[in-house]
Amino acid sequence: SRDAILDGLRAQPGLNHIRMLRLDEQPFNVRRRPWLMSFELGDRLLKTPLPRPLPRDLPMAYKGSWWHVITREFCEWLVDAPETGRYLDFFRHVQAPDELIFQNLIMASPYKGRLADDYRHLVAWSGTGGSPDVFTMAQWHELESSRQWFVRKVDETVDREVLERLAARIGAAVPVMETVAA
Incomplete structure (x- = not known):
C-alpha cells in the first residue's frame, strides 16, 4: 500500500533503491552491449x-x-550534473541503455554511498526469453507474502484475478483494459 511504501522510505531516508549488477559478471551478450553500436530504424x-x-x-x-x-536529491543532481549529458550522449546508440544509465550515473555521483540493499521490485525470471515472467495465481502466496513495494509483471489477459486481488489489497479500483477500435 501507499502507507507501507512511505513507511519504508521513512525507515531508510535518503537511500536510492536501484538494482545494481556488476557488468563484468553478466553473460557475454549483455556485457558487450556498451561497446557495440545500435541504431533505431523505424520501429x-x-x-x-x-x-x-x-x-x-x-x-x-x-x-x-x-x-x-x-531520491529527490539524486534526481536534482541528475538534472544539473555534466555527467548526465555525457552518459546520455554515449548511450544514444547502445542496446538497452535504460538498463545501464542509472546504475552508472549513481556510481559517478556523490550518492554512490546512498544505495539501499533492495530495489523493492518483485520480478520473476525463468531464464527463457528477454522478458520477466507474468505472475499468475499459482504464485499468489509469493506475491502476498512479499515485502516488495512493486510487482512486475501482471497481465490481465493471462490471469485477471491476480490484478483484482492486488487492487483489492491496496484499496484501488481494478484497471480496465482499453480496447482499440479496428
Whole structure:
C-alpha cells in the first residue's frame, strides 16, 4: 500500500533503491552491449557488430533494472550534473541503455554511498526469453507474502484475478483494459 511504501522510505531516508549488477559478471551478450553500436530504424532496433571504445571519463561497470525508487536529491543532481549529458550522449546508440544509465550515473555521483540493499521490485525470471515472467495465481502466496513495494509483471489477459486481488489489497479500483477500435 501507499502507507507501507512511505513507511519504508521513512525507515531508510535518503537511500536510492536501484538494482545494481556488476557488468563484468553478466553473460557475454549483455556485457558487450556498451561497446557495440545500435541504431533505431523505424520501429526496430538495428544491432551492429561495430565496436567503439568507451570514453575514459565514463565508468561503465554496472547494469540492472529500469525500475527504481530514487531520491529527490539524486534526481536534482541528475538534472544539473555534466555527467548526465555525457552518459546520455554515449548511450544514444547502445542496446538497452535504460538498463545501464542509472546504475552508472549513481556510481559517478556523490550518492554512490546512498544505495539501499533492495530495489523493492518483485520480478520473476525463468531464464527463457528477454522478458520477466507474468505472475499468475499459482504464485499468489509469493506475491502476498512479499515485502516488495512493486510487482512486475501482471497481465490481465493471462490471469485477471491476480490484478483484482492486488487492487483489492491496496484499496484501488481494478484497471480496465482499453480496447482499440479496428
